[in-house]
Amino acid sequence: MTLSERQRASLVRTAIVVALFGLWELLSRTGAVNPRLLPPASDALATLFELLGRPKMRADLMVTASEVAVAFLLAVPVGAAIGLLIAESRYWGEVLRPLVFFLFSIPKSIFLPMFILAFGIGFAQKVGFGFFSTVFIVAMSTAAAVESVKPDHVTVARSFGATRSQIVSRIYLPSMMPVLLEALRIAMIFNFTGVILAEMYASRDGIGHAISTWGENFQMRQLFAGVILVALIAILFNEAVRWAERRCEHWRT
Amino acid sequence: MRTLANVTELRTTPAIRLEGVGQIYGAAGDTVVAVEDVSFDVEPGKFVVLVGPSGCGKSSLLMMMAGLRHPSGGRILVEGKPIDEPDPDRVGVVFQEASLFPWLTAEQNVEFPLSLKRTLPKTERLARARERLDLVGLAGFEARYPHELSGGMKQRVSIARGLAQDPPVLLMDEPFAALDEQTRMTMGDELLRIWAETKKTVVFVTHSLTEAVYLADEVMVMSARPGRIIDRIKVDLPRPRTYEMLGGEIFGRLRDRIWRQIRTAA
Numbered sequence: 152m153t154l155s156e157r158q159r160a161s162l163v164r165t166a167i168v169v170a171l172f173g174l175w176e177l178l179s180r181t182g183a184v185n186p187r188l189l190p191p192a193s194d195a196l197a198t199l200f201e202l203l204g205r206p207k208m209r210a211d212l213m214v215t216a217s218e219v220a221v222a223f224l225l226a227v228p229v230g231a232a233i234g235l236l237i238a239e240s241r242y243w244g245e246v247l248r249p250l251v252f253f254l255f256s257i258p259k260s261i262f263l264p265m266f267i268l269a270f271g272i273g274f275a276q277k278v279g280f281g282f283f284s285t286v287f288i289v290a291m292s293t294a295a296a297v298e299s300v301k302p303d304h305v306t307v308a309r310s311f312g313a314t315r316s317q318i319v320s321r322i323y324l325p326s327m328m329p330v331l332l333e334a335l336r337i338a339m340i341f342n343f344t345g346v347i348l349a350e351m352y353a354s355r356d357g358i359g360h361a362i363s364t365w366g367e368n369f370q371m372r373q374l375f376a377g378v379i380l381v382a383l384i385a386i387l388f389n390e391a392v393r394w395a396e397r398r399c400e401h402w403r404t
Numbered sequence: 405m406r407t408l409a410n411v412t413e414l415r416t417t418p419a420i421r422l423e424g425v426g427q428i429y430g431a432a433g434d435t436v437v438a439v440e441d442v443s444f445d446v447e448p449g450k451f452v453v454l455v456g457p458s459g460c461g462k463s464s465l466l467m468m469m470a471g472l473r474h475p476s477g478g479r480i481l482v483e484g485k486p487i488d489e490p491d492p493d494r495v496g497v498v499f500q501e502a503s504l505f506p507w508l509t510a511e512q513n514v515e516f517p518l519s520l521k522r523t524l525p526k527t528e529r530l531a532r533a534r535e536r537l538d539l540v541g542l543a544g545f546e547a548r549y550p551h552e553l554s555g556g557m558k559q560r561v562s563i564a565r566g567l568a569q570d571p572p573v574l575l576m577d578e579p580f581a582a583l584d585e586q587t588r589m590t591m592g593d594e595l596l597r598i599w600a601e602t603k604k605t606v607v608f609v610t611h612s613l614t615e616a617v618y619l620a621d622e623v624m625v626m627s628a629r630p631g632r633i634i635d636r637i638k639v640d641l642p643r644p645r646t647y648e649m650l651g652g653e654i655f656g657r658l659r660d661r662i663w664r665q666i667r668t669a670a
Contacts, residue, residue: 301502303499303500303502303503304503304505306472306499307497307499307503307505308516308520309472309490310470310471310472310490310492310495310497310499311490311492311516311517311520311569312489312490312491312492312517312520312521313520314520317520321516321520322505325505325507326507328507399507
């Protein structure tokens with residue numbers, strides 16, 4: 152039986168992941184690395200399942216999920232509106248474009264103390280910081296998406312008598328879709344990072360807070376379980392959007 | 405007076421009439437005259453080709469005939485009525501390469517103009533689209549996306565889309581400019597076949613003098629900016645046009661005449 156190049160690549164990829172977990176297990180079990188610092192992979196995975204059964208853990212996950220969701224749902228429309236303004240209005244483009252770039256280039260974490268002063272250490276601070284981490288990348292990507300619309304396509308639609316709203320829904324939206332999906336995916340990475348960071352910095356609940364507490368208390372099995380969990384959630388979301396992206400890949404010309 | 409006007413109109417309504425058409429770009433003090441005082445009639449069913457040096461305003465002129473731009477002066481009548489905005493029932497436009505929508509299949513691209521008005525039910529619109537694809541020789545390619553088609557095939561879809569609403573006038577803006585020479589020759593023959601079958605009035609813009617003479621009933625030569633019509637050349641080669649005519653004496657003489665006009669004009 153011969154495998155296609157893609158099948159072989161995915162086989163090798165799986166093998167690498169399995170080998171890494173195997174190496175982890177081996178290093179810990181043989182004592183090559185102190186098991187108190189690096190608990191075996193199997194222990195970390197078992198702890199993960201055990202943690203998922205705990206109500207406190209589920210509550211933490213719900214807190215984080217709702218913070219991420221609210222921050223995302225606020226940042227995307229606001230960022231998209233700013234991006235549209237930049238791309239469609241020559242004046243506001245000139246005014247805002249450098250500002251958005253300046254703000255985007257600054258590490259957002261230096262603003263965390265100010266967010267705590269302004270919003271406390273609860274839900275609002277996480278949402279605020281998640282929003283702040285996300286809104287600029289959404290604005291920049293939306294502007295790029297609008298600029299990816301080909302003027303020729305708009306002219307073609309006009310020549311067939313398309314109305315303004317038809318041009319938006321039938322030309323702008325599908326033209327922007329591939330860039331927009333990619334933007335949403337990257338925005339979510341920024342958003343999730345922002346919320347987790349805010350939770351680790353100062354919080355009473357959430358998965359980020361749990362992870363930082365385990366680290367401080369030297370609960371390595373829980374810490375590794377938490378890291379695996381957050382990684383899995385991030386990867387799953389990313390892959391779901393990438394799947395949608397691949398479906399409209401041929402739109403890019 | 406009125407009766408007489410009506411009689412004259414009945415007898416000779418041209419498919420397209422340009423009366424002193426001009427186009428000026430830019431704001432006061434810094435203006436460019438792109439097109440100046442262009443007047444001509446195109447009789448129904450004729451194939452007219454516009455040639456001229458780069459930037460002479462041939463495409464501008466075509467866009468004005470499509471209702472996509474407004475002339476700064478003069479007026480344009482299509483089928484006897486002014487064209488103030490795009491009217492796909494009177495005028496179909498075929499653009500240069502890469503004007504197909506990449507997110508739609510060949511069939512959906514051709515159906516696009518029909519779907520904007522929604523006067524026909526979806527099944528009928530798709531049937532019409534398939535009919536047009538069949539006309540341009542693309543039966544069996546309905547479900548293909550543009551990136552799955554060759555350059556020549558894409559332009560066939562583009563022609564089918566221009567004909568979707570069955571307009572009497574078809575405007576073509578350098579539709580074969582991006583094609584290789586062999587494909588270009590084939591597409592020329594295909595276009596003439598489609599034109600003969602549908603009896604449309606065609607105005608075709610091109611850079612290629614050979615293409616111009618090969619396709620046209622009449623070639624209009626434009627001067628460099630400001631664009632004006634400096635020569636109108638009737639091509640009295642018989643139809644159907646054949647490859648052998650390209651080497652003939654009449655063909656060479658016509659092409660030379662156009663070339664001399666463009667060289668002095670540029």
